[in-house]
Amino acid sequence: MSTSLSTDVLIVGGGVAGLWLNARLRQQGYSTVLLERGALGGGQSIKSQGIIHGGTKYALHGALTGASEAIADMPRRWREAIGGAGELDLAGVRLLSDAHYLWSPGTLAGNLTSFFASKAVRSRVEQVKGNALPPALQNARFKGKVYRLSELVLDVPSLIARLAQLAGDSLMAATQIEPLRESGELVGLIVDGVAIRAQRIVLNAGAGNAELLASLGLDQPAMQRRPLHMVIVKSVNLKPLYAHCLGGGTKPRVTVTSHPASDGRWVWYLGGDLAEADGVARSPEAQIEAARRELADLVPWIDLSDAQWATLRVERAEPAQSNQVRPDNAFLAEQGRLLVGWPTKLALAPDFSDRVEAVLTRDGIQPTPHEPLPALPRPPMAKPFWEELLP
Numbered sequence: 001m002s003t004s005l006s007t008d009v010l011i012v013g014g015g016v017a018g019l020w021l022n023a024r025l026r027q028q029g030y031s032t033v034l035l036e037r038g039a040l041g042g043g044q045s046i047k048s049q050g051i052i053h054g055g056t057k058y059a060l061h062g063a064l065t066g067a068s069e070a071i072a073d074m075p076r077r078w079r080e081a082i083g084g085a086g087e088l089d090l091a092g093v094r095l096l097s098d099a100h101y102l103w104s105p106g107t108l109a110g111n112l113t114s115f116f117a118s119k120a121v122r123s124r125v126e127q128v129k130g131n132a133l134p135p136a137l138q139n140a141r142f143k144g145k146v147y148r149l150s151e152l153v154l155d156v157p158s159l160i161a162r163l164a165q166l167a168g169d170s171l172m173a174a175t176q177i178e179p180l181r182e183s184g185e186l187v188g189l190i191v192d193g194v195a196i197r198a199q200r201i202v203l204n205a206g207a208g209n210a211e212l213l214a215s216l217g218l219d220q221p222a223m224q225r226r227p228l229h230m231v232i233v234k235s236v237n238l239k240p241l242y243a244h245c246l247g248g249g250t251k252p253r254v255t256v257t258s259h260p261a262s263d264g265r266w267v268w269y270l271g272g273d274l275a276e277a278d279g280v281a282r283s284p285e286a287q288i289e290a291a292r293r294e295l296a297d298l299v300p301w302i303d304l305s306d307a308q309w310a311t312l313r314v315e316r317a318e319p320a321q322s323n324q325v326r327p328d329n330a331f332l333a334e335q336g337r338l339l340v341g342w343p344t345k346l347a348l349a350p351d352f353s354d355r356v357e358a359v360l361t362r363d364g365i366q367p368t369p370h371e372p373l374p375a376l377p378r379p380p381m382a383k384p385f386w387e388e389l390l391p
């Protein structure tokens with residue numbers, strides 16, 4: 001391969017943020033190269049629960065905030081893209097569920113009062129009963145209330161595969177990345193010995209952003225990591241469930257999503273409060289025991305005697321916030337030709353892309369003619385983690 005290349009936009013990180021951005025820019029005629037040092041989607045993206053939030057969950061804190069209103073349009077944008085009529089053609093991406101549910105077990109009406117105090121919420125949720133309940137909750141012993149949220153749940157492996165397809169020949173496996181400077185200005189990156197010049201360089205490498213910034217001699221924007229200790233369980237007796245189960249507080253007690261395993265069984269992926277601070281402190285064995293107790297309490301009619309269990313430790317990477325609070329928007333910072341950011345949620349990948357596109361427009365960055373790219377070493381696709389943890 002030649003030892004120098006040039007492109008309009010050089011993107012670092014092949015998670016959902018980078019892949020979505022790459023597809024959008026290519027669609028607009030920009031030439032791009034996307035660098036990935038591991039597997040495409042193999043960071044947080046494939047380990048996410050795939051929920052396309054519309055922000056309703058955040059209304060558990062009371063009224064929707066301005067910031068969470070920004071996320072409200074995401075289900076529509078994704079729905080259109082998956083329908084093949086949106087900003088990207090994501091037809092073929094598997095929709096696991098057309099809705100996410102809010103499930104209040106027993107008589108916990110109290111914690112829903114502030115939630116339904118918001119008019120915006122009342123217009124977005126509807127209570128479901130009987131046959132309209134999610135399959136896993138259709139049981140005579142089920143007690144509680146269930147509300148349908150107009151939020152989608154996606155099969156992330158099929159999303160990553162489709163975005164990788166839209167990337168054409170722009171993907172490049174990269175091991176070593178160093179700055180390429182001219183007269184002290186960053187003009188590109190040297191990737192495994194190949195100098196790649198670009199009009200703009202975008203770092204969206206998730207948890208890898210901090211290390212990349214350090215290699216460029218930068219310590220801003222600062223990043224925070226939020227560790228989680230998720231649980232997966234596979235059983236012949238599991239039916240699909242996509243729900244936030246409410247506890248006494250403002251955070252869901254457990255968030256359940258269901259993922260199809262290659263042996264035809266369903267895998268439940270459990271997050272929410274279970275996976276946060278106390279869960280992080282537990283050993284895998286103690287965390288599995290805590291999850292068993294939760295499910296025995298919440299869905300006692302499901303026989304899990306054949307179940308296989310595993311845990312997954314994973315960190316969310318986000319821009320640093322005071323008190324480790326969760327940002328509700330995609331985040332983008334700039335310095336010269338360098339743009340750095342985090343979508344903060346898979347659902348917000350379109351918002352992240354909007355922010356980059358707005359900078360390109362503001363700066364008058366246009367697609368320019370480039371030599372066709374040589375064959376680049378292509379990064380592998382990430383495999384669903386449940387296939388590896390529960391073969």
Ligand code: FAD
Binds near residue numbers: 014017044047053343
């Ligand atoms: P990543 O997916 O982490 O991708 C970054 C990529 O950059 C990786 O592939 C990595 O290998 C690569 N990389 C790193 N360093 C380098 C380097 N030096 N050179 C080249 N490449 C590099 N969001 C939702 O909207 N809905 C959900 O239901 C949801 N559930 C979640 C559940 C869990 C357990 C977790 C952890 C997160 C969840 N999220 C969810 C958040 C969501 O997963 C992330 O916000 C999103 O995936 C981040 O995408 P990304 O592309 O920025 O990062």
